[in-house]
Amino acid sequence: MQMKKLLLAVLSFIVFLFPLSAQEQKKQSGKEPLFGKAMASYPIVSNELSGACFYLVGGHGGPDPGAIGTYNGHKLHEDEYAYDIVLRLGRELLMRGAKVHFIIQDKKDGIRNGSVLKNSKRETCMGKEIPLDQVARLKQRSLKIDELYRKDKSVYKRAVFVHIDSRSQGKQTDVYFYHAPGSKQGKRLADRMKNTLATKYKKHQPGRGFKGTVSERNLYVLRNTQPAGVYLELGNIRNSRDQQRLVLENNRQALAKWLAEGIVADYKVGKK
Ligand SMILES: [Zn+2]
Structure with a gap:
């Protein structure tokens, strides 16, 4: 008994x-397998972005490495760093309850630590091979975004394109934000992201000064996609000081987190 x-x-x-x-x-x-084994599971810590939907695009990819810099004898490819930051940004957005589409994907590279990210040509446009021809390449990702955009029911949908600039070696640059000419929503999001970064740098690196800018730019992917979008240039891949923003994994993570916080700030005013 x-x-x-x-x-x-x-x-x-x-x-x-x-x-x-x-x-x-x-x-x-x-869970998002693209983040790699160690990072695939993520906690949902808030619902700040629930109802928001994002199309995240790492610049270049596949046969096109984008800009190339040299660091300690290694070649740094723009597409690898842009993709790593896109994954980190996407994870931050998912953790806040958002829906996220990763338009450019690499099945093997998850979120990577370490300073030199190995180069590959594996990236696809959601499983489809990326063409080398520039117009075909940009058209492919733009069409993909629009196809998803038509199906998504969210009231707030935004595209974020992540790039790293290439200028002459001696030229240090800051983070530049571009929106499509005349896009009020694009400008508002870019302003919020820029202001968040300025505040964060002031707090964490006082004396650094932040010279990031927001401006209009007539770029194919901004012009030819339905959702309002922001196109980022995160620094000059050939400048040794700018490289610190990219090669230190903590800096990539901080950048992604701050950009996500800027997006949250925009969503708070934009979701109505
Ligand atoms: Zn680029």
């Missing part, structure tokens, strides 16, 4: 425990 009672107590305790934890699990975390 007592044994039966004990067994019942244990059983009901297990039943009590497990459905709850499964439910909790569902609400508080998610």
Whole structure:
């Protein structure tokens, strides 16, 4: 009799425990294999971005490495760094309850630590081979964004294109934000992202000064996609001081987090 009672107590305790934890699990975390094994699971820490949907695009990819810099004898390719930051940004957005589409993908490279990110040509446009021809390449990703945009029911949908600039070696640059000519929503988002970065740098690197700018630019992907968007240039890949922003994994992470916070600030005013 007592044994039966004990067994019942244990059983009901297990039943009590497990459905709850499964439910909790569902609400508080998610999984994205693109982030790589170690980072695939992410906690959902807030619902600040619930109802928002993003199209994130790492610049270049596949046969096109984008700008190339040299660091300690290694070649740094723009597409690898842009992609790493896109993944980190996407994870930050997902953690805040957003829906995220990664337009450029690499099945093998997840979120990577370390300063020299190995170069590859594996990137695809959501599984489709990326053409080398520039117009065909930009058209492919723009069409993909629009195809998804038509299906997404969210009221707030934004595209973010991440690039790293290439200027002469001696020229240090800051983070530049571009929006399509005349795009009020694009400008508002760019302003919020820029202001967030300025505030963060002031706090974490006082004396650095922030010279990032927001401006209009007649770029194919901004002009030819439905959602309002922002196109970022994160620095000069050939300048050794700008390279610090890219090669230090903590800097890539901080940048992604701050950009996500800028997006949250925009969503707060833009979701109505
Ligand atoms: Zn680029």
